[in-house]
Amino acid sequence: MTVISFDGVSKGFPAARRGPAVAALEDVDLRVERGSIVGVIGYSGAGKSTLVRLVNGLEKPTAGLVEVLGVDVGSASATELRGLRGRIGMIFQQFNLFNSRTVRGNVAYPLKVAGWRRQDIGPRVAELLDFVGIGDKAHSYPRALSGGQKQRVGIARAIAANPELLLADEATSALDPQTTGEVLALLREINRTLGITIVVITHQISVVHELCDQVIVMDGGKVVDSGDTYRVFAHPRAALTERFVAAVTQGVPSAETLRALLVGGGALISVDVNEFTSEHVAEVFETHGVRHTVVFGGVTDIRGSQLGTLTYRIHAEDAVLASVVAELSAHTRAQLLRASDAPSGAEGVQS
Known part of the structure; x- marks a missing residue:
């Protein structure tokens, strides 16, 4: 009513x-x-x-x-x-x-x-x-x-x-x-x-x-x-x-934060997490044998469902990285962030 x-x-x-x-x-x-x-x-x-x-x-x-x-x-x-x-x-x-x-x-x-x-x-x-x-x-x-x-x-x-x-x-x-x-x-x-x-x-x-x-x-x-x-x-x-x-979910890192994160080596991938993909993201990394560590972002609970953005540091060959991004992108927003994508003053985001 x-x-x-x-x-x-x-x-x-x-x-x-x-x-x-x-x-x-x-x-x-x-x-x-x-x-x-x-x-x-x-x-x-x-x-x-x-x-x-x-x-x-x-x-x-x-x-x-x-x-x-x-x-x-x-x-x-x-x-x-x-x-x-x-x-x-x-x-x-x-x-x-x-x-x-x-x-x-x-x-x-x-x-x-x-x-x-x-x-x-x-x-x-x-x-x-x-x-x-x-x-x-x-x-x-x-x-x-x-x-x-x-x-x-x-x-x-x-x-x-x-x-x-x-x-x-x-x-x-x-x-x-x-x-x-x-x-x-x-x-x-x-x-x-x-x-x-x-x-x-x-x-x-x-x-x-x-x-x-x-x-x-x-x-x-x-x-x-x-x-x-x-x-x-x-x-x-x-x-x-x-x-x-x-204000309640951390998104893709800013250009300044991204440049600082890239000093640690490897590539960075930013992935939107929601109720449909929270478990799927880990499965994709495991399937491709990709070593990964969360370096930025966060996940919050909204009415019992997860929502947020996580940025991972990953170590893998370019071909593997491309496959990971392609598979994740079929289910959620996934962005590969690397040094070549972050020139000084730029946002540093590559879809």
């Missing part, structure tokens, strides 16, 4: 001082299916924040159709939009906690707004705080908490009223890497055990890499790439996607 759909959606804002209207989104099409974890990624100004405001009904589209949980955001009344927001939880980058309220008070607040009975709020808050791992902090105030603990409070508050959809807007940007990993693990657990659909708005490709089933890449108010996370990483369709992917 589709819980969010954008069909030809554009959103413009009036420019200051009589300038032309600013197009925050242009002709956006996207789908988010129930129970999935979807990452929306892009740099500042890509349109991510505007997209979030359309999803939770804080803005209406200039053109196109936005449907969220069955509600047509563009034509919905104020009452219908309030009802929609009650079905959506929000997690914020800067936590947005009430400093004058305890942890318990912060988590209880949306339940009071939703009209929960007082006798039901206490047990629900205790349950939520235990679930997010801060049951011992119920009577603490936000100023006494670490960033990770504050975000756990924010998450507990966001899921308190049993939302169908959870929006995480740069939820890990203010956290250190270890705490980020803990928060992402908690979001995965929420999705798995509670079945809540999660949309993560981020500029961090590592978040998409570790958490998301699907990814939507935005640039200049447009969707430039989208689909299954592994597909997007393994076969990027936009230059921006390639730049994001390069």
Whole structure:
């Protein structure tokens, strides 16, 4: 079931001082299916924040159709939009906690707004705080908490009223890497055990890499790439996607690195590794009796499948090298990198 759909959606804002209207989104099409974890990624100004405001009904589209949980955001009344927001939880980058309220008070607040009975709020808050791992902090105030603990409070508050959809807007940007990993693990657990659909708005490709089933890449108010996370990483369709992917996978060595590697002798071969070829590469080397050592690159795990690029130092006759490259190239991208292919200042890559 589709819980969010954008069909030809554009959103413009009036420019200051009589300038032309600013197009925050242009002709956006996207789908988010129930129970999935979807990452929306892009740099500042890509349109991510505007997209979030359309999803939770804080803005209406200039053109196109936005449907969220069955509600047509563009034509919905104020009452219908309030009802929609009650079905959506929000997690914020800067936590947005009430400093004058305890942890318990912060988590209880949306339940009071939703009209929960007082006798039901206490047990629900205790349950939520235990679930997010801060049951011992119920009577603490936000100023006494670490960033990770504050975000756990924010998450507990966001899921308190049993939302169908959870929006995480740069939820890990203010956290250190270890705490980020803990928060992402908690979001995965929420999705798995509670079945809540999660949309993560981020500029961090590592978040998409570790958490998301699907990814939507935005640039200049447009969707430039989208689909299954592994597909997007393994076969990027936009230059921006390639730049994001390069941040978590090491590709072909640069010209400077290549020249340094070639000092060690032999030839270098760079091979793309994916779920289809990770075992096949080793078999090709063994079949041809080629001695090989990995000297550059890396392989990462994406949703249980391998992806990366490895550069090997190999020692073999030219004819054997040609056969190895030809056989590998039938299954994946393979590049033979040698001294003659790396003149000073050049990239040093020979297909």
